[in-house]
Amino acid sequence: MCVVTKNLEIPRRALAIGAHPDDIEFGAGATLAKWSEQGCEVSLLICTDGSKGTWNPEVNIKDLITTRKSEQLLAAKELNLSGKVIFLGEVDGELENSTNLRKRVTLIIRNLQPDIVLTHDPWKKYRLHPDHRNVGCLALDALVAARDPLFFPEQNMPPHRPKELLLFEAEDEDHFEQCEGFEKSKIQALLCHQSQFESTMGIGSSDIDSGANSFREVELSKLDYSHIENDLLLAEGFKRISEL
Ligand SMILES: [Zn+2]
8 A cells, every 4th residue: 555645854955856847836836846845955957948839830949049048047936946046058859868968967966965865756657758758768877876975076076965866757756855835936927938838738829828827726636635634735646765
């Protein structure tokens, strides 16, 4: 039987690793806002440049990359995050879990020393987007490398072993973070990603207000886990991996 846990002790530092601008807010935005308010230093690592995130084939790619970066920074402000927002800048849709990239992410983990790492569940069934799978694997492999001293010794950094790993958009959710009072921050942060209104959020340009309202309702309904436990009316669900 699956054991459900709730509400980890507030970490001192957390690092969320996502494939694209907006992924982390979808997966863990309310949890990160909650932890931030309690004094946790939350940093974000965005692995790709988001350069394929539009349905407009005429778009200027450089402008899109700049826009998505600034939207991500705004979203981090909306969540009141006090850590860093780091952009790896890999090409959207083409990220590979290479040794070189794993080395870069390992160095970031060793530098930031997070108590908790959050990322995509790489084992989510039937997921189409390769970046979500590959970033999940990249983050996990980098975590393993960061904790053991014989991986990338040329970094000349002490190893760092996070205490917990939380996978968002998870196949088998077994941990929940209650987030009453932080659902609005999550949704406002998501709405900072205006370039994604049409392609990701279903908000048409003809009536942005009503589209945004529908989006709010859908996102709020996703936070309702009361079918699992009564007190999980507003929560985010994760797969939790401890004893790393
Ligand atoms: Zn994504």
